[in-house]
Amino acid sequence: MLRQLIRISLCLLTLNLFQAGLNLGFAAEDLGAEAAIRAMVRANAQKDMAALSRLMAHDDDITSYTIMGRKYVGWADLERDMLEEFSSAVSLDLPIKELKVWTKGDLAWYTMELDYIRTVKEGSERQKSLLPLRETGVLERREGHWVLLSWHESFRNSGGAVRLTDEAQKPAAGTLASNSSALSFDLSGEWDILEVEDDKRYKATLDKAGNGPYTQHGGRFVTTKFSDRLWQGTWHQPGNDREGGFEVLLSEDGTQAKGVWWYTRVGSQKSIPPREHGGTYQWKRMTPVPSAR
Numbered sequence: 103m104l105r106q107l108i109r110i111s112l113c114l115l116t117l118n119l120f121q122a123g124l125n126l127g128f129a130a131e132d133l134g135a136e137a138a139i140r141a142m143v144r145a146n147a148q149k150d151m152a153a154l155s156r157l158m159a160h161d162d163d164i165t166s167y168t169i170m171g172r173k174y175v176g177w178a179d180l181e182r183d184m185l186e187e188f189s190s191a192v193s194l195d196l197p198i199k200e201l202k203v204w205t206k207g208d209l210a211w212y213t214m215e216l217d218y219i220r221t222v223k224e225g226s227e228r229q230k231s232l233l234p235l236r237e238t239g240v241l242e243r244r245e246g247h248w249v250l251l252s253w254h255e256s257f258r259n260s261g262g263a264v265r266l267t268d269e270a271q272k273p274a275a276g277t278l279a280s281n282s283s284a285l286s287f288d289l290s291g292e293w294d295i296l297e298v299e300d301d302k303r304y305k306a307t308l309d310k311a312g313n314g315p316y317t318q319h320g321g322r323f324v325t326t327k328f329s330d331r332l333w334q335g336t337w338h339q340p341g342n343d344r345e346g347g348f349e350v351l352l353s354e355d356g357t358q359a360k361g362v363w364w365y366t367r368v369g370s371q372k373s374i375p376p377r378e379h380g381g382t383y384q385w386k387r388m389t390p391v392p393s394a395r
Contacts, residue, residue, distance in 0.1 A: 135210035135241050136203040137351050138248035140330050143216065147196045149188040155181070159242065159249045167254045169235075192228060195219040198330055208243040215258060219266070230266040234258040287328060287356065291389035297363070299381040305388070319344075328352075333359060336366075343369050347376060350383055359385040 138157060145153035160177040167173055174180045199215040218233040239253035289312035296303050306316035312325030312335060319341025327334045331352040338345045350361030364380030366372075 134203075134351075135205050135212070135243075135248045136201065137332070138241060138250075139201065139203065139212055139214070139239075140198070140332055140351075142250060143196050143198060143330075144332075147194045149191070149194065151181075151185060151188065154184070157249055159244075159251050161251075164252055166239075166252045169233075169255060169257060190222065191220050192223050193221045195221075210241040210243075210248065211239065212241070213238050232264045232266050234264070287331075287352070288392040289325065289328070289333070290392055291387055294386045294388050296384040296386075297381055298384060310392070323348075333361070337363065346380065348383060350385060356391040357387045359383070 142154060142157050145157065155177075158177070162176045164177075165173065165175050166180075195217075196219070197217050199217065201212065201214045201216075203210060203212045214237045216235055216237070218235055219230060220233070221228055221230045223229075234257060235255050236258050237253060237255040240251045241248045242251050243249075288310045289308050290310045291308065293306045293308060293316075294303065295306055295316065302318075304316055304318040304321075306314060306323055308314040308323060308325075312328065312333065313323060315322050316337075319339040321337055321339040321341070323335055323337050325333065325335040331354070332349070333352050334347070334349045336345065336347050344365065345367045346363060346365040348361065348363040350359035352359045361383050362377070362380060363383050364377045365374050366376055367374060
């Protein structure tokens with residue numbers, strides 16, 4: 103059991119971001135160190151080993167520590183234990199409770215608290231357990247991409263893993279599960295949007311769910327997911343027969359967002375690879391942030 107718990111927490115350390123077809127490196131480069139960390143957390147929850155590998159440094163001498171005093175040097179041992187954990191867990195959920203990030207040049211460091219919720223199958227039943235963790239780590243920007251170098255984690259409590267019942271796992275009234283596609287933040291209001299490269303500016307009027315028109319070729323935004331301040335969706339412009347996607351990171355106070363946009367179709371051309379052609383966004387809320395009701 104002890105060895106199993108050690109392996110469980112390893113995945114947590116890799117931390118972002120994500121979903122099938124998502125170019126995590128590109129998102130991390132444009133959205134910064136915080137988005138890279140969140141991308142690793144999401145990739146961990148989705149058991150996406152390829153994405154985690156891209157977001158972690160593979161230097162042979164990098165040393166990291168996990169719970170129960172386990173030490174890792176390099177990538178190979180960590181990768182092996184993570185793959186074993188991914189195969190043994192039915193599902194993983196990693197809601198972030200608190201995350202603070204600092205950057206200086208090409209280095210970044212962070213502190214984080216999160217819950218590692220693991221579901222396994224025991225006979226005909228499924229059992230859930232919670233590892234309440236805290237973590238610190240260091241990232242480096244290499245060739246424009248943030249990668250995790252070294253990390254250290256420990257339990258937030260004195261008892262280690264906690265067994266969960268289905269009732270204990272139900273979200274409290276007025277809250278949402280961290281991996282839900284439903285929104286946990288009111289995105290309504292008027293937004294000033296700047297396409298940085300072209301210095302092109304227009305306005306969007308969105309509802310609570312982040313859907314609504316904007317003043318560019320009769321355009322409309324549709325939000326498809328909002329989680330841990332990462333805002334994803336699609337845009338459609340019937341005026342010039344184009345559409346695509348976007349991904350921005352909302353500030354903690356909800357007043358602005360920064361991120362990227364890309365094409366998925368231009369006229370009859372429908373084979374544009376997502377994220378290959380596009381630019382960067384800067385969003386600013388022009389109306390007050392709605393108060394929680």
